[in-house]
Amino acid sequence: MRVGIYLCSCGTSVSEKVNYDAVAPALAQIPEVAYVRTAEFLCSEEGKQFLQEDLAANRPDRLVIAACSPREIEGAFMQVAGAAGLNPYLIQIANVREQVAWVTPDPERATAKGSAVIRSAIARVCRHEPLERTELDACPDVLVIGSGPAGLKAAVSLAEAGRNVTLIDKAPVIGGLPVRYEELFPNMECGPCLLEPVMGEVIHGEHSHKVEILTLCELDEVKGYYGNFTVTLRQSPRFVDVARCVGCGACIPVCPAQAANEFDCGLKPRPAISLPFAGALPNAPFLSRDACLRSHGEDCTLCRDACPVEGTVIYDECERLIERKVGAIVVAVGASLYDCHQLPALGYGSLPGVYTSLEFERFLARNGPTGGELPLRDAGEAPTVAIVHCVGSLDEQRQPYCSAVCCSYAFKFNHLVRKKLPGSRVVHLFKEIVVAGKEEFAIYRHAVHNPQTRLIRYSDIAGVRVSARANRHVIEYIDSSGRPDEFTADLVVLCPAIVPAEPAARLQHLLETTPDRFGFFQELHGRVDSAQSKVRGVYLAGTCQAPMDIRGACDQGMAAAGYILSGLADGKKLQVSPIVAEVNQDVCSGCRICAGVCPYKAIGFSNERQVSTVNAVLCHGCGTCVAACPAGAIKGNHFSNEQILAEMEAILQ
Amino acid sequence: MTETFPSEQVPSEPASFEPAPFEPKIAGFLCNWCSYAGADKAGAAQIPYPPNVHVMRVMCSGRIDPEFVLQVFRKGADGVLILACHAGDCHYKEGNYRAIQRHRLLLRLLGQFGIAPERCRFDFVAASEGEKYARVLTEMVENIRSLGPLVLDR
Numbered sequence: 137m138r139v140g141i142y143l144c145s146c147g148t149s150v151s152e153k154v155n156y157d158a159v160a161p162a163l164a165q166i167p168e169v170a171y172v173r174t175a176e177f178l179c180s181e182e183g184k185q186f187l188q189e190d191l192a193a194n195r196p197d198r199l200v201i202a203a204c205s206p207r208e209i210e211g212a213f214m215q216v217a218g219a220a221g222l223n224p225y226l227i228q229i230a231n232v233r234e235q236v237a238w239v240t241p242d243p244e245r246a247t248a249k250g251s252a253v254i255r256s257a258i259a260r261v262c263r264h265e266p267l268e269r270t271e272l273d274a275c276p277d278v279l280v281i282g283s284g285p286a287g288l289k290a291a292v293s294l295a296e297a298g299r300n301v302t303l304i305d306k307a308p309v310i311g312g313l314p315v316r317y318e319e320l321f322p323n324m325e326c327g328p329c330l331l332e333p334v335m336g337e338v339i340h341g342e343h344s345h346k347v348e349i350l351t352l353c354e355l356d357e358v359k360g361y362y363g364n365f366t367v368t369l370r371q372s373p374r375f376v377d378v379a380r381c382v383g384c385g386a387c388i389p390v391c392p393a394q395a396a397n398e399f400d401c402g403l404k405p406r407p408a409i410s411l412p413f414a415g416a417l418p419n420a421p422f423l424s425r426d427a428c429l430r431s432h433g434e435d436c437t438l439c440r441d442a443c444p445v446e447g448t449v450i451y452d453e454c455e456r457l458i459e460r461k462v463g464a465i466v467v468a469v470g471a472s473l474y475d476c477h478q479l480p481a482l483g484y485g486s487l488p489g490v491y492t493s494l495e496f497e498r499f500l501a502r503n504g505p506t507g508g509e510l511p512l513r514d515a516g517e518a519p520t521v522a523i524v525h526c527v528g529s530l531d532e533q534r535q536p537y538c539s540a541v542c543c544s545y546a547f548k549f550n551h552l553v554r555k556k557l558p559g560s561r562v563v564h565l566f567k568e569i570v571v572a573g574k575e576e577f578a579i580y581r582h583a584v585h586n587p588q589t590r591l592i593r594y595s596d597i598a599g600v601r602v603s604a605r606a607n608r609h610v611i612e613y614i615d616s617s618g619r620p621d622e623f624t625a626d627l628v629v630l631c632p633a634i635v636p637a638e639p640a641a642r643l644q645h646l647l648e649t650t651p652d653r654f655g656f657f658q659e660l661h662g663r664v665d666s667a668q669s670k671v672r673g674v675y676l677a678g679t680c681q682a683p684m685d686i687r688g689a690c691d692q693g694m695a696a697a698g699y700i701l702s703g704l705a706d707g708k709k710l711q712v713s714p715i716v717a718e719v720n721q722d723v724c725s726g727c728r729i730c731a732g733v734c735p736y737k738a739i740g741f742s743n744e745r746q747v748s749t750v751n752a753v754l755c756h757g758c759g760t761c762v763a764a765c766p767a768g769a770i771k772g773n774h775f776s777n778e779q780i781l782a783e784m785e786a787i788l789q
Numbered sequence: 790m791t792e793t794f795p796s797e798q799v800p801s802e803p804a805s806f807e808p809a810p811f812e813p814k815i816a817g818f819l820c821n822w823c824s825y826a827g828a829d830k831a832g833a834a835q836i837p838y839p840p841n842v843h844v845m846r847v848m849c850s851g852r853i854d855p856e857f858v859l860q861v862f863r864k865g866a867d868g869v870l871i872l873a874c875h876a877g878d879c880h881y882k883e884g885n886y887r888a889i890q891r892h893r894l895l896l897r898l899l900g901q902f903g904i905a906p907e908r909c910r911f912d913f914v915a916a917s918e919g920e921k922y923a924r925v926l927t928e929m930v931e932n933i934r935s936l937g938p939l940v941l942d943r
Contacts, residue, residue: 205829206846207821231844234832239923240840249840256843660882670882715848733851735882758881759852763891775847781860787843788814788864 137262138170140196141254142187144178144203146233153237154202154250163254168262170196179209184216191220198226198261202254204233223266225714225774230257252787259786263779267714272753274363274710275463278700279304281355281643284312285686286678287468288334289693295338295346297701302460303338304353304369306639308422309399309412311335312470313494314686316399316413318501318508321541321548321685322575328415330686335417351378351418354639356457358646362673362753363463363710373453375423376409380448383419385411387439387449395427397505401495404505409439409449414503423449463704464673466696467657468689469643471679474528474535474633482524482630483602489513489609490602490628493545500552510556512626514607518559522611522625523549524600525566528633531597535633535654540683542631543571543580549629550583563590563623565600565613590623602628634683647674648737657681667695671737672754675699715774716755717762721747723769730761730770813933815868816861817842817926820850822880823916824872830919838923839930842870850874851884855895858909862899862941868908868933872925875913885913907932908939 141163145151160172171194177183178201191199199222201213206229214224232250240246278294280287283305291303303310314320315335317327338347350371357368376387391407399412406412408427411419429436430451440449476484476492483490489511491499498504499511512519523546528534543566550562562583569591571580583589592615594600599614605624612622636655644651649669652658657676660668669676675696678689704710717738719730724747731739731748738754739761741747750761750770762772771777819825825846831838847853850873858869871892873885892911899909910929914922 205825205832207826207829231829234829235844236840238832238835239838241837245840249843252843733883733887735884756881758849758884759847760849760881760884760887763852763854764887772852775852777854777857780845780847780857783845784816784857784861785864787845788816788861788866 137168137198138196139166139168139198139200139258139261140170140191140194141172141258142178142199142201142203143172143174143254144183144201145174145176146204147176150202150233150237150250153240153243153246154232155243155247158247159251159254162251163258166255166258168198168258170194178203179212184212187213188216188220191217191222196222198228198264200228200230200254200257200261202230202232202250202257205229205231205235223268225267226261226264228257228261228264230254255789256783256787260779260783263776263782264774267773269714270712270752271709272363272712274704275365275461276704276706277301277460277462278464278466279355279365279367279460279462280466280468282312282468282470282678282680283307283310283338283349284468284470284678284689285314285331285334286470286689286693286696287312287466288331288338289690290466290468290675290677290697291347292334292337292341292343293694293697294700295343297697298346298706299700300346300348302348302350302369302462304350304355306352306354308351308374309416309418310338310349310351311417315416316501316504317497318504319548319552321544322573322579324548324551332415332417339417349418350458352422353458355643355646358465361751362671363704365462365465365673367460367462367465369458369460371456371458373425373450373455374420375425375450375453376420377448377450378418378420380445381420382445384444385421386442386444387421390438390442392436392438393427393429395424400498400505401492403495403498413501464675464700465647466675466677466693466700467643467647467649467669467680468677468693468696469637469639469680471634471656471683472637474635476527476630476632478534479527479597481598481601482527483604483609483628484630487602487604487609487628489626490630493542493549493629493631496549496629500549500556508556510553510627518561519557519626520561520563520624521549521553521627521629522563522565522609522623523629523631524597525564525631526568526633527597527630528635530567531633533598535635537633537654537683538568538570539631539634540570541634541685543569544573544576544685546629546631547571547579547583550586550589551579554586554588559588561588561590562586563592563611563625565592565594565611567594567597592621634679637680640680647671649674667692668699670735673704710753712752713757715757716752717750717757717759718771718773719748719750720769720771721745723767724748724765725767725769727766729764729766733760733764735760811934811938813841813867813930813938814865815842815870815929815933816866817844817870817872818850818853818857819844819846819872819914820874820880820884821846821848823874823878824850824914824922826916827872827914827918827922830917831922832919834919836919836923838926841930841933842926849879849881849884850888851879851881853888853891855891855898858895859898859902862902862904862908862939867936867939868910868929870925870929871909871911872914872922873911875915878915902941904939905936907936
C-alpha cells in the first residue's frame with residue numbers, strides 16, 4: 137500500500153495553527169505512507185494542476201489530503217484524482233481547517249489534533265475500495281397520471297422536449313376540475329379559456345404526436361424502477377372511437393336513456409351518451425354503460441344509427457389492458473373535497489339550497505346545469521348568500537391544515553354573485569381568512585369594501601347550524617367572542633377542506649410511495665423537492681401533494697418535467713452512485729428488518745433466495761439499513777464497518 | 790458483542806507523582822448534512838472549543854451502529870457524542886429517528902456495562918448551528934472531564 141499525503145496550508149489558515157513541519161516527518165514514518173507533500177493552495181487551479189501531475193508521476197494507491205472540509209472540496213479533488221488515473225473513491229480528506237485550525241487557538245493542541253485527524257484518514261483510506269459509477273440504459277418516456285393543469289403542463293413541456301408521453305385520466309375528458317369553472321381567481325379569467333390552449337396543445341398541437349391520451353384509464357400495475365418502469369394501464373370502454381368521432385353530437389339528442397351527470401355534481405341529468413359539458417375535450421361523446429338501455433335488455437341502436445361516421449359507436453368495445461415502458465411517472469391525480477355530510481348540522485344533503493363550492497362553481501358556469509343562473513327559489517330582489525369557509529379545514533377533529541384556496545375562491549364567489557345579482561348580500565362565515573399572494577389580496581379587498589359584504593368569524597364549525605325557515609335558511613353560529621347569533625340566507629355555499637383523492641391510497645400502494653400524515657402523496661422535501669416523491673422516478677404535481685392553487689399545480693407540473701429532463705436525459709445512460717448498500721446474500725437471513733427502515737423503498741426481497749436485495753438505482757446510501765441488519769449482512773459502500781472502525785481506532789490511539 | 794465489561798471502576802491509589810491533567814478522549818459521530826456542516830460552521834465562525842472530540846463523518850445518523858459506540862468505548866474513548874439533524878430535518882427523511890431509537894436502547898445497554906449515560910450524549914445540531922456545536926462539544930468535554938477517565942476491566 138502506497139499512500140500519498142498532501143498537506144495544504146491554505147495560505148496560513150491551517151499552518152499558523154497546525155505545524156506541518158512537525159507533522160510531516162512523523163507521517164512519513166508510517167509504513168503505508170509513500171510520500172508527504174505540502175502545498176499552499178491545493179484547491180487553486182495551479183494547485184489542482186500540481187496535484188494531478190504529481191499523482192500521475194508518483195502513482196500512489198491511495199490519497200489523503202489535509203485541507204478544508206470535505207463538504208467543500210472533496211468533489212473537486214475526486215475529479216483531479218480521476219483525471220490522474222486514481223480511482224476517485226480512493227481518497228480521504230482530513231478536515232484540518234474548519235474542524236482543527238480555526239477552532240483550536242493553541243498551536244500545540246491544534247498540531248496534535250491535526251496529526252490525529254490525518255492519521256485516522258490514512259487508516260481509513262487504506263481500507264477504501266475502488267468504486268465505479270454504474271450506468272444503466274433508461275427509457276426517456278413518461279407516464280403522466282391525471283390531466284388537470286398540473287398533468288397537462290408536465291405533458292406539454294415533456295412533449296415539447298421530444299419525449300413520448302402517455303397521459304391518462306380516469307375521466308372521459310381531460311382538464312381536471314378548473315376547466316369546469318366559469319371564472320378563476322384572482323383575475324376572473326375563464327377556466328376553459330385558460331386551459332383549452334394547453335389541452336389543444338396535447339390534442340392537436342405541434343407536439344401532440346408525442347402525447348398519447350388515454351381517457352377512462354387508470355394505472356393497474358407498476359413493475360421496475362426509475363428509468364425502467366413497466367406500467368399496465370386499464371382502460372374502460374368509451375363505446376365511441378375517439379379517432380373516428382367528428383364531434384357532431386348527432387348521437388346525443390336521440391338517446392332515450394338518462395344518466396346522472398357527475399360532471400355537474402349530479403345536479404342535472406344527461407343522456408346516456410353525451411359530452412359531460414359543452415366544450416369538453418376530447419370532443420367525442422362517451423356512453424355510460426350502466427345508463428344505456430342496452431344494459432337493460434333493450435336492443436336500442438339509436439345513437440349508432442344517428443352517427444354519420446360508420447364504426448364510431450362500438451357497442452361491443454371491451455376493457456383493455458395496455459402495457460407501456462416508461463422511465464418516469466408523474467402523479468397529478470388531484471384531490472377531493474371533504475365530505476360535508478360529516479357535518480350534518482350544516483344541512484348539506486338534507487336541505488335544499490345548501491351546496492358545496494364545487495357545485496356552486498357549476499351553477500356559476502354558463503355550461504352548467506342552470507346555464508349560469510343561481511339556484512334561488514324565492515329570493516325576491518336581493519338575496520343573501522352565506523359562504524361558510526373552513527368546512528373541515530383548520531379543524532383538529534377533521535383536517536388540521538388550511539386548504540389554501542378556499543378564501544380566494546370564496547371572495548371570487550362574492551364578486552360573481554354580486555355581478556349576477558346586483559344588490560345581493562354575501563355573508564362570509566369563517567374561522568380564519570388566508571389570502572396570500574401578490575394578486576389575490578385584491579379580491580379580498582374588493583369583497584370587504586362592498587357594503588353588502590359581512591364577515592363573521594365563528595369559533596367552531598360544530599357550532600354552525602343551518603335550518604330551514606319558510607323558503608330560506610337560518611344560520612345559527614357562535615362568534616369568536618362566544619356570543620350566539622343568527623342570520624337568514626337564501627343560499628348556503630360550503631367551502632370544504634381539500635382532502636386526498638379517492639384513488640390516492642391505491643396509487644400510493646401501487647407506486648410504493650408513502651402518504652403523508654393526511655393521506656396526500658408525501659414529497660421528498662417540503663420546500664426544496666416538493667415535486668418529487670421519495671421513490672426515485674415518481675414525481676408529484678398539483679393537489680395530490682398538498683392543497684394548492686392552479687399556479688402552484690402548473691409550477692409543480694413544470695418542475696416534474698424539469699426533474700425528468702435533467703435526470704433522465706434522452707440518449708444518456710442513468711448514472712448510479714456506487715455509495716449504496718449491498719446485501720451479502722450468503723449471510724442474509726431474510727428477516728427484512730432492513731426493508732422496514734429504508735426510507736426510499738430501495739430494498740426488495742428475492743423469493744427465490746429468501747434474501748433482501750438492494751436496488752442501487754433507488755438507494756440513497758444513507759446506511760440506515762446497514763446499521764439495522766442484525767446479521768451484519770449489509771455493507772455500506774464507502775462507509776463500511778471496517779472503514780469506520782479503522783478510522784475510530786486510529787483516532788483513539 | 791461477546792466481550793463483557795464489568796462496572797466502571799474508580800482508579801485505585803493516587804499516583805505518587807503529579808498526574809498530568811485528564812484530557813478526555815471523545816468520539817463524535819456526525820451526520821454529513823446537518824451536524825458535520827454545523828461543525829464546519831463553527832470553524833468558519835472561528836468559535837473555539839476544546840480539541841478532545843474526534844469526529845467521524847457518516848452520511849446519516851441512521852448509519853451509526855450501536856456497536857460502533859461499544860467499540861469506541863472498548864478502544865479507549867471516555868465519551869461518545871452522536872449528533873444528528875433536528876427532527877424533521879433529516880436529509881434521508883427518517884435516519885435521525887432511527888438514531889434516536891438506537892441511542893435510547895444503547896443507554897440501557899451501556900448501563901448494564903456500568904457506563905454512565907452521560908458518557909454517551911445524543912444531540913441535534915443543524916447546519917446553521919455552529920455556536921450550538923461549539924457549546925455542545927465544550928459541555929461534553931467538561932462533563933467527561935468531571936466524570937474522569939472511563940476504566941473498563943478488559
